[in-house]
Amino acid sequence: MSTRIVHHGVVFGADGSAASRGAVRWAAREAVMRHTRLAIVHVADSISVPASTLAWPGGRVPDEMFEMRENDARNVIAEAISAAQGAVAGERPEIDSELLFGRPVPSLVDLSKDAQMVVVGRRGRTGRHQRLLGSVSSGLIHHAHCPVAVINDEDSSLSPSSARLPVLVGVDGSQDSESALAMAFDEASWRGVDLVALRVLWNADVSLFGMEWADLRRVAEKTLAESIAAWKCRYPEVNVRVVVEFEDPARRLLEQSETAQLVVVGNRGRGAVAEMFLGSVSSALAKDAPTPVLVARQR
Structure with missing residues (x-):
């Protein structure tokens, strides 16, 4: 009953x-x-x-x-x-x-x-x-x-071949992506797998910060490494790989999701434009990703 x-x-x-x-x-x-x-x-x-x-x-x-x-x-x-x-x-x-x-x-x-x-x-x-x-x-x-x-409709994340694949988290430096990072560490720890932290820079980042691509990448890598270091203290058992690229975020996350067992993303970014964009990224992943997608909505 x-x-x-x-x-x-x-x-x-x-x-x-x-x-x-x-x-x-x-x-x-x-x-x-x-x-x-x-x-x-x-x-x-x-x-x-x-x-x-x-x-x-x-x-x-x-x-x-x-x-x-x-x-x-x-x-x-x-x-x-x-x-x-x-x-x-x-x-x-x-x-x-x-x-x-x-x-x-x-x-x-x-x-x-x-x-x-x-x-x-x-x-x-x-x-x-x-x-x-x-x-x-x-x-x-x-x-x-x-x-x-x-x-997804034909989820294979429970298959033995997927059990050792990493958890993938998309980060952008916003408070929402920090929440996604926290959830991703939890999920990777529970599963006993690696965590891939992917920061995808796009045209708006270059325009916003007024920096050359190479300089912006170095800053993004340093910021992300500092953020991850804090979480590594709580999750020393989780091996983390940091990836920073310049591309369309939705496309790159979709490509990377093919070699992950779970994708974790936030649902808001930095500012109104980024919030709208990240919302479209989470929707695109939920629609097309070949693996489960966890959207880190907050109360």
């Missing part, structure tokens, strides 16, 4: 899609690594009674329709629980479940206020265009109150 969840660990938004069934396995592993509970939540669209009554004699929707709707929703939860229980060899996450009726994005955004992380598949049941980011995942990476993990 589903119970009302008050305090969340990792929240997983289940929708019964193929992407969702794969993503719940990633969420289960994340919950185990964090030593927290996994909350599997399905938000079913409410039947619009005023509109639906037009199709029924007497203007009343049969009770069987509501029962079927609820049974289908509970089957989605049951399938997700089954997948989660078999996701981590030797250790099962503690699982709660909850069935809600309403709109998925507002409901999950509300739950995110009291969650460590929200996990969703890249596209849901209604995703018709494979090149588009799903409305739920897109809504969450822009409005959630906690970090959001978007898992």
Whole structure:
């Protein structure tokens, strides 16, 4: 039976899609690594009674329709629980479940206020265009109150061949990227893998600081090394590789993500222009990256 969840660990938004069934396995592993509970939540669209009554004699929707709707929703939860229980060899996450009726994005955004992380598949049941980011995942990476993990449709990050790949974090010197760096160190430490810190400079950086590319690169490398040194004191077991390049950030992060098991990015940059740009970077990664993407949203 589903119970009302008050305090969340990792929240997983289940929708019964193929992407969702794969993503719940990633969420289960994340919950185990964090030593927290996994909350599997399905938000079913409410039947619009005023509109639906037009199709029924007497203007009343049969009770069987509501029962079927609820049974289908509970089957989605049951399938997700089954997948989660078999996701981590030797250790099962503690699982709660909850069935809600309403709109998925507002409901999950509300739950995110009291969650460590929200996990969703890249596209849901209604995703018709494979090149588009799903409305739920897109809504969450822009409005959630906690970090959001978007898992691609054919996630291979749980395969043995991916287990030793590094965690990749995109940094730009902003406070938001510092939060992303902190999360990336956590994720790399839990997984026992290296961390690649990628600082991609772009035209706006050159214009903003009025420096030659070579000088700007030296400054960026020094600043990033200083930032990482502070975190290395807390995570001495994590080996870090610093990379500073001049290119389109979204393109370079996408290319680098092909050799990573997880990409971590912030969702805001320095200033209004950078904030808008970094938002587009996180959306591009969530849409196209071949590996899970963790967007470091803050409360």
